[in-house]
Amino acid sequence: MRTIVMSLFVGGAIALGGLAGCANDPLYLPAPMTMEAGARDTTGMLVEAKASLQLPIKTESASDLMKRTALGEKLGITVPYVKIGDLETEVEWTIKNLDTMPGQAKIQLNGANELFSYDPTLIVLAPDDEEAPPTPGLDGDIPINVPAGGTVTGLFTEDNLREAAIDLDQVTRGNVNPFRAMLTISKNATSFQPLTMPMPDVEDYMQTPLGPAIPREAFAAMTRIDLVFKPDTHMVLEFNVRVRDLRGIMHDLLLAAVTQKPGELQPFMPMAYTVGVTPP
Amino acid sequence: MRRSALVVIALVVVVVVAPGATASARPAASGWFAEGGLGAVAFLPKASRDADIGPALDIRIGRDLFSWLGVGISLAASSHEATVPPPPEGEWFQLYRGSGDARIGGRLDRFAGFVEGGAGIAMISSNVLGKVMITDPGERFSIAFHAGAGIEYQLENRHYAVGLAADGFLLPQFAAIRAIDSRLFLRYTY
Numbered sequence: 001m002r003t004i005v006m007s008l009f010v011g012g013a014i015a016l017g018g019l020a021g022c023a024n025d026p027l028y029l030p031a032p033m034t035m036e037a038g039a040r041d042t043t044g045m046l047v048e049a050k051a052s053l054q055l056p057i058k059t060e061s062a063s064d065l066m067k068r069t070a071l072g073e074k075l076g077i078t079v080p081y082v083k084i085g086d087l088e089t090e091v092e093w094t095i096k097n098l099d100t101m102p103g104q105a106k107i108q109l110n111g112a113n114e115l116f117s118y119d120p121t122l123i124v125l126a127p128d129d130e131e132a133p134p135t136p137g138l139d140g141d142i143p144i145n146v147p148a149g150g151t152v153t154g155l156f157t158e159d160n161l162r163e164a165a166i167d168l169d170q171v172t173r174g175n176v177n178p179f180r181a182m183l184t185i186s187k188n189a190t191s192f193q194p195l196t197m198p199m200p201d202v203e204d205y206m207q208t209p210l211g212p213a214i215p216r217e218a219f220a221a222m223t224r225i226d227l228v229f230k231p232d233t234h235m236v237l238e239f240n241v242r243v244r245d246l247r248g249i250m251h252d253l254l255l256a257a258v259t260q261k262p263g264e265l266q267p268f269m270p271m272a273y274t275v276g277v278t279p280p
Numbered sequence: 281m282r283r284s285a286l287v288v289i290a291l292v293v294v295v296v297v298a299p300g301a302t303a304s305a306r307p308a309a310s311g312w313f314a315e316g317g318l319g320a321v322a323f324l325p326k327a328s329r330d331a332d333i334g335p336a337l338d339i340r341i342g343r344d345l346f347s348w349l350g351v352g353i354s355l356a357a358s359s360h361e362a363t364v365p366p367p368p369e370g371e372w373f374q375l376y377r378g379s380g381d382a383r384i385g386g387r388l389d390r391f392a393g394f395v396e397g398g399a400g401i402a403m404i405s406s407n408v409l410g411k412v413m414i415t416d417p418g419e420r421f422s423i424a425f426h427a428g429a430g431i432e433y434q435l436e437n438r439h440y441a442v443g444l445a446a447d448g449f450l451l452p453q454f455a456a457i458r459a460i461d462s463r464l465f466l467r468y469t470y
Contacts, residue, residue: 092367240367256417
């Protein structure tokens with residue numbers, strides 16, 4: 001009996017220690033600002049709001065850089081510092097309708113990895129066709145009903161964000177058509193084949209495979225979250241990014257590091273991915 | 281509520297100061313002991329607005345130095361829903377506490393009472409309360425002070441007792457939040 005009791009106490013103590021040492025605890029990054037939109041501008045167009053949140057990621061250690069370089073040489077491709085599986089990210093949002101009428105809102109999720117940023121307005125796949133559907137965002141754009149004076153909350157889940165990050169990499173590094181990337185489920189993909197650049201101005205142009213396939217261990221993760229808020233009445237959107245830092249690369253000070261220890265943050269300068277328009 | 285609190289305090293005081301009561305007490309082992317408890321942690325205002333009451337697990341190991349004085353170390357964990365203004369919504373955090381403490385008590389037949397107090401360290405699992413300024417950026421640890429009281433019922437077996445205890449604790453680095461940790465426990469004395 002004494003042994004059983006002792007085992008229970010020791011087991012409990014170990015369980016408590018294990019819980020306290022858990023490195024999988026989420027971190028919360030508040031949005032830089034409240035996004036307010038839905039009013040009409042001087043031309044009568046509905047005003048949209050855009051916001052970006054750069055994840056505060058620590059500078060890469062020398063050993064990480066060496067491992068990454070070695071892997072890149074082995075695979076013959078660029079291996080990013082922040083890869084799929086390093087961070088599990090979720091975006092939680094709250095919409096508040098400030099109007100006395102019920103309305104609808106859409107939230108479009110975009111973003112950037114360390115190599116490229118994705119903005120669907122910079123990708124024009126059919127420049128000569130005015131009726132062509134606009135290039136889709138990475139996720140969202142689903143109408144959400146918001147009652148007058150009411151509040152609605154929701155989220156882009158970790159699965160949504162993982163899918164969005166892989167789609168982003170497929171479109172930007174792999175030149176995969178954005179419609180194809182968004183309409184196929186790639187969150188469990190093991191690789192993708194990069195293609196030649198799309199040429200929407202060239203009639204009957206066919207993209208062809210280019211270079212080696214990119215394996216999952218080299219998929220780039222999102223390092224920046226971009227949201228576009230499109231309500232049809234006066235509303236505000238607040239959001240917050242929840243990160244599970246599985247690799248331990250987020251800065252301890254989180255967003256406060258931007259002002260307090262900027263030198264300890266990895267600077268990322270992703271290139272804007274464009275098709276059919278001049279880069280900004 | 282206030283009346284029941286007074287009754288508990290009075291019982292503890294009577295047990296603690298009862299002179300010569302030990303002689304007629306039910307046999308109870310003394311020395312090294314271990315305690316395991318289950319209960320709940322409830323935050324006091326203002327933190328109660330931002331963190332809900334949550335289940336708690338406590339473990340304590342110590343030694344009775346005298347019949348009226350014991351020392352020990354304790355580990356505790358509790359889990360709470362953050363009720364900060366959304367977003368986020370429906371998120372939980374855990375609070376871990378480890379401390380050293382002293383316990384003064386006495387026995388009246390099969391009942392015993394004690395008062396205890398100590399200090400240690402607390403760790404919070406996430407920065408979800410940063411939104412309401414309870415934690416600062418990068419802050420995960422705080423000093424912890426606690427004090428409380430409890431009563432025990434000695435079972436027929438001299439090694440075992442069950443009890444009920446409540447401790448208030450203060451975490452100065454986490455915006456001086458205060459909470460009550462109440463628990464039912466089983467004590468085993470070697």
